Amino acid sequence: MGTILPKFDSVFSIDCVIFGFDEGELKILLIERNEEPFKNWWALPGYIVEQDESIDHAAERILYELTGLRGIYMDQFYTFGDVNRHPQGRVITVAYYAMIRLNGTKDLKPISNYASKAVWITLNDLPKLAFDHEKIFSKGFEKISHKISYQPIAFELLPEKFTLTQLQHLYEVILNKKLDKRNFRKKILNYGILKELDEKQKGVSYRAAKLYKFDRRKHAKLFQKEITFGR
Amino acid sequence: MGTILPKFDSVFSIDCVIFGFDEGELKILLIERNEEPFKNWWALPGYIVEQDESIDHAAERILYELTGLRGIYMDQFYTFGDVNRHPQGRVITVAYYAMIRLNGTKDLKPISNYASKAVWITLNDLPKLAFDHEKIFSKGFEKISHKISYQPIAFELLPEKFTLTQLQHLYEVILNKKLDKRNFRKKILNYGILKELDEKQKGVSYRAAKLYKFDRRKHAKLFQKEITFGR
């Protein structure tokens, strides 16, 4: 080539929209910022990406450093880059989402002190967020509502063993719509991706429901067989 | 706030995956680069975004400058940011796609001389591309195959007046799958988003087919009613 080309340098960030489900409520993971700008504001876990790391890797690292959650696989869903979204200049941000199970993960602990805390917040109690994070959150929520209606990803949010009623509630919360119990069960069992266990729910003050497990092997077989809910 | 914060500066680019359909073939818009790196290589139309313009706007501008195509509405679909995707440093790129009608638009003319030409290339004849543009193209193609199977966006690619057979061919090319003529017609006509015209195809050496038009008003009514093809 011969010509000497200028060196480019990029500053951009990652933001993570992480969904969890607990006690019948859909939650999202937020941090309280410990640095300017927006110090003490609630925000999505997010930070500037290093020069020499891949975006996917950065997403995982940043989520870990800000919340203590490790090895969470996330999908990229949109890049936000309004000129004034960041007070310090043009910083575009690549947004990722994930749906995770929050059984023992109540022990959120920021590693970096860029965040003073990390907590699960119920969607209905969402506070004002830093930057354009409300917009990012909305788009992330749209994304999962859409995705859940054609792919069986809801299991990610549930504990390993769950009842059909719990699963149905989850669908109802995400789709914001009541579903018929019999039809729901018929449909979900038909996919054959659930394994019925010999176990029952415990500690409830009424008839205990059977527990089920998501059968990854069978699911992998169906692979891209897309399913539909609530259209 | 009080604290003085550093100023950030961002360098990132846009790349456009633009689909067209002509003479029964699916095509994509490429430019020949006129600058290093990858001078004289084929590439997706793409360039660095200005500091003070929105990403969406940049996409439109860049497409115009490199190909002469004006006012094309595109959707963002993914951001690519492998550490070494660009030889001049870390440059992430936000990818957009669009499906457009290429009736009179054969007159592609780069405005900027960053491109020496812009041409429509049949998918089967895809040359090697600069940067990671093959990867970007693939993901863009995945995107439209997926999208076309649940939203009636194929009309964007056809001339204003088209025959049902042309429409079917288009679906077949994108889905890479034969469809049944009778079932296809039944289904597509059922959505009620096509207007039958009093006109017939001209210049064919066999029985001429009826022409149809996409009815935007009716389509807007159905709005998010998603449709399905070829599952």
Place this chain on the structure above:
DNA sequence: ATTACTTAGTGTAAAATATACACACTATCT
């Protein structure tokens, strides 16, 4: 032990949608 309470668990009929499949018609060309 009885009762009250709460959720689990189940089937069927009707409607809508998807699939498989083949031949006669019409315009043009020679």
Place this chain on the structure above:
DNA sequence: AGATAGTGTGTATATTTTACACTAAGTAAT
């Protein structure tokens, strides 16, 4: 007049979706 090439059409079957209500099982309180 005949050959050619694509248009346009219907039906029967299978599958999927929807609507809808009661009994069974376990727990808690008395």
